[in-house]
Amino acid sequence: DVSVNVGSGDKSVISGSSRLGVFGKIEAPGNQSPQVSFDRVQLDSVSLHGEVGPVTVDGSLQFLHDDAVFGAGVNGTLQAKLPIATLAAGARFGSVNGYHYWAVAGSVYMQSGIQIGPVVINGFGGGVAYNMQIAKVDSAQISHPTPPGSILPEVDLTPREGDYVFTAQVFLALFRPQ
Secondary structure, eight states, rough: EEEEEESSSSSSEEEEEEEEEEEEEEEETTTSSSEEEEEEEEEEEEEEEEETEEEEEEEEEEEEETTTTTTTEEEEEEEEEEEEEEEEEEEEEEETEEEEEEEEEEEEEEEEEETTTTTTEEEEEEEOOOOEEEEEEOHHHSSOOOSSSSSSSTTTEEEEEEEEEEEEEEEEEEOOOO
16 A cells, blocks of 8 residues: 655645555475576556645546456545535446446536425436346435445446446425425
8 A cells, every 4th residue: 555645734745545456476496596587567556645725636547457346447436515506426447258348427416406396306328338238226215315436336346248238317305495
């Protein structure tokens, strides 16, 4: 694990971390001295957090290596909290079983929303995926939306050749005068 923090004051801080593996072999045949050989360096993840004034940004990349479901690929997320809205985006790219897949999604969420009659529109979002299928939908996440911290957190996508997925979301609230 490697971590770095840079900043001055309470509201201008940028920090990052990553997970890095160094692989090699040690062979100790019989009474001979051990022989060490280098194999590879493998990056597993990178994350970033930053605060500048009223804006907070969080992002991450996760690298997949021979994953049982996703094969080899990368999963990335980015979330920015502004005083008026939270913006979130995610993407997943990879290959498994001889084919490539990808998915991208994003959303905008506003706590105060935009009032149209008795309805308040708090945000919207959506995404698209290629060679992926919907494995599960978490209705609790959809009925109580929170800005996504990972790609389509309420929809569990898994690779499957030949499938396409399109999602769309609108976050609504009903306004009732007291």
